[in-house]
Amino acid sequence: MIKTVTDKKDYIKKCDVEDFNISKHYYDKKVQLFGKDVYLNSDPWLWHLHLKCTDKCNGKCDFCVEQGCPINEDANDFLDSTDRMLHEMNNAGCLNSVSVTGGEPLLFSKLDALVDILKSYPIQFLTMNTNGTYLKEHIDLIDGTFDYVDISRHAIDDNDNEQIFKTKVPSKEELQYIKNQLQKTKMRIQCVMYKVKSIDDMNKFIKAFNFADDLSFRRLMKLSDEYGVNYKIGEDDYDKILDYAYNNFDFIQQTIQDYYVYEIWKAFGVNITYSYSNMSMLRDKEKKESEDVFREFIVHPDGLVSGSWKKDNKILRNVKNKIH
Secondary structure: OEEEEOOHHHOOOOOOHHHOOOOOOOOOEEEEEOOEEEEEOOOHHHOOEEEEOOOOOOOOOOOOOOOOOOOOOOHHHHHHHHHHHHHHHHHHOOOOEEEEEOOOHHHOOOHHHHHHHHHOOOOOEEEEEEOOOOOHHHHHHHEOOEOEEEEEOOOOOHHHHHHHHOOOOOOHHHHHHHHHHOOOOEEEEEEEOOOOOOHHHHHHHHHHHOOOOEEEEEOOOEOOHHHOOOOOOOHHHHHHHHHHHHHHOEEEEEEEEOOEEEEEEEEOOEEEEEEEEEHHHHHHHHHHOOOOEOOOEEEOOOOOEEOOOOOOOOEEEEOOOOEO
16 A cells, blocks of 8 residues: 655544555566566655665664664675665666665674665665764765765653663764764654653754754554564554644645555754554565565675565575575
């Protein structure tokens, strides 16, 4: 299911992605990748490639789905698979948006080589997801290469934020410095709604960080038991915040895509995105659907290429076992 509205009268209040059939319409476009027939949605934004360059992270956030992830990576195989996957997607006419993620991607041992590969392909929209700890040392590498650098920040107060990450991360002042250094790449501050839960919290957060180009609030995800992460979702608080945005902010867009929904508003001079995804629902759907249906692509840290965050599912390329 994919639905995008830009007229406020068509806005779906309290939109639950669970109400939509996410497996429908996934046979609109057929391409070949690594000699395999792959069926995609016709919307280019659903041809997204995630480059999970490392499992390592200096943070230890309680709500992170990667917190118990074993370290299993090979930088050379990852770079080879990334280059080959970008080549395959470009030839198949389905190369559009790419995100570099982790773990913490700025801990990747061969970041310079990865950037060189990325620059050699006509990627339409390129982002990096980072907690920002090592950004100052890599400004020259990132600025102008990426369209957006998405920086995780989950509390207004610097000390509260570091308690969530359980490590030292950039202060608000340091984030402002980084923003001033970025001449071509835009900054998005991403807040998982773990401590920022109320309308008052949200408004204070927006005013504190509206020096960024965009702000993003993410409701805690619904996860399968296999992730081993348990927390209170806070659906009522999230619905109250969306209702507040509906009545007080300028509406730009609402999009329902697959297993997640996001909406964009404008307030205090900055774009504000709210998003929610149901990973538990996605996992259930993946168990039942055809192996040739792909809703996104992932290059894993060991070089395996698949159509799922679950590594043994929808494999396109396995360097170790020579599956292409």
